[in-house]
Amino acid sequence: MWTNADRETYRDRSSRYPSDLTDAQWATVAPLLGGYDPLTADLREMVNACLYLEKTGCPWRYLPTDFGPWETVRTWHDRFRADGLWSEIAGLLTRAVRQKRGRPAEPRTAILDSQSVVSGPQAGVRGTDGKKKVRGIKRHVLTCSRGFVLAALVTAANVHDTQAAGWLFDRAAQAGWAPERVKVDGIYTGARMDEAAARHGLDVQVSTRPPEVKGFEPLPLRWRIEATFGTLSTRYRRLTRHWEQSPAAAEDAISIANCHRLLRAYHREQDCAA
Structure with missing residues (x-):
């Protein structure tokens, strides 16, 4: 039987997509992105978009607009790859x-x-x-x-x-x-x-x-x-x-x-x- 403690443990806290980084996960990787100058792009969103693409397998042009223009995401995706x-x-x-x-x-x-x-x-x-x-x-x-x-x-x-x-x-x-x-x-x-x-x-x-x-x-x-x-x-x-x-x-x-x-x-x- 489910208890209130069980519901709290397994509650879905994601505000948008299951593939999005949690605050703790973002805190882990954020220091490694400190050398980038993102200008108007949100680096956390760029990482989330990469994970969304990987999990769902959607084509680039079908990427949800929540992440911003797909062309911007593609630019950062390729930059992350080039930088290793x-x-x-x-x-x-x-x-x-x-x-x-x-x-x-x-x-x-x-x-x-x-x-x-x-x-x-x-x-x-x-x-x-x-x-x-x-x-x-x-x-x-x-x-x-x-x-x-x-x-x-x-x-x-x-x-x-x-x-x-x-x-x-x-x-x-x-x-x-x-x-x-x-x-x-x-x-x-x-x-x-x-x-x-x-x-x-x-x-x-x-x-x-x-x-x-x-x-x-x-x-x-x-x-x-x-x-x-x-x-x-x-x-x-x-x-x-x-x-x-x-x-x-x-x-x-x-x-x-x-x-x-x-x-x-x-x-x-x-x-x-x-």
């Missing part, structure tokens, strides 16, 4: 959330996998994943052991996973991540994978399903990246398909969704500790 804002926020929050969950701030174990995604009708790179029979792009993602994205790379779907692994490790290193080991599935083997792992001093640990097991069975630790793909693809409609015209824009969409997840996790941990 989402990666900076994600790096800080990943370390903070891991510490709050009793894990070292710097992940020692990473998980690597890819997801083939059907492309929309827009122009841009695409290919065919012959194994999964998907024509579109492939998202190559490296996460920590808690499932938060450390690096992402988008290629045509016909690019082999081992070819992209080296590029992804390079990108993670540029972002300041230096895991000691990486969990992968059976496709990540061969000379290219060995060379990429050796370049970054990584111990590649292949996890495969036992031969006697029939059907689906989650593998220890590696299931977290599958959960990450599921969360990104189902809770953020802009990621249900590939709607972007460039790999950089597609990678940015992953970064925005990852930042939103981290913000929610960070404040959920704070609320639990309070």
Whole structure:
């Protein structure tokens, strides 16, 4: 039976859209936007608009006018991407959330996998994943052991996973991540994978399903990246398909969704500790 305390705990306090930042979430990210001169734009609204686009998947011209002209939002969206804002926020929050969950701030174990995604009708790179029979792009993602994205790379779907692994490790290193080991599935083997792992001093640990097991069975630790793909693809409609015209824009969409997840996790941990 619902009590008054339950109603207060679960009351929807959002004044407009569920994707909007709460006051606490805005207070967390606002210092990172202190270097911008917004002129007539409200930076909080620009961030809210980016999150709204990610959650709803609406076209740019369908963006609600609450956020201001869509052209203004697009300008700030592209500026945030060019400045690497989402990666900076994600790096800080990943370390903070891991510490709050009793894990070292710097992940020692990473998980690597890819997801083939059907492309929309827009122009841009695409290919065919012959194994999964998907024509579109492939998202190559490296996460920590808690499932938060450390690096992402988008290629045509016909690019082999081992070819992209080296590029992804390079990108993670540029972002300041230096895991000691990486969990992968059976496709990540061969000379290219060995060379990429050796370049970054990584111990590649292949996890495969036992031969006697029939059907689906989650593998220890590696299931977290599958959960990450599921969360990104189902809770953020802009990621249900590939709607972007460039790999950089597609990678940015992953970064925005990852930042939103981290913000929610960070404040959920704070609320639990309070």
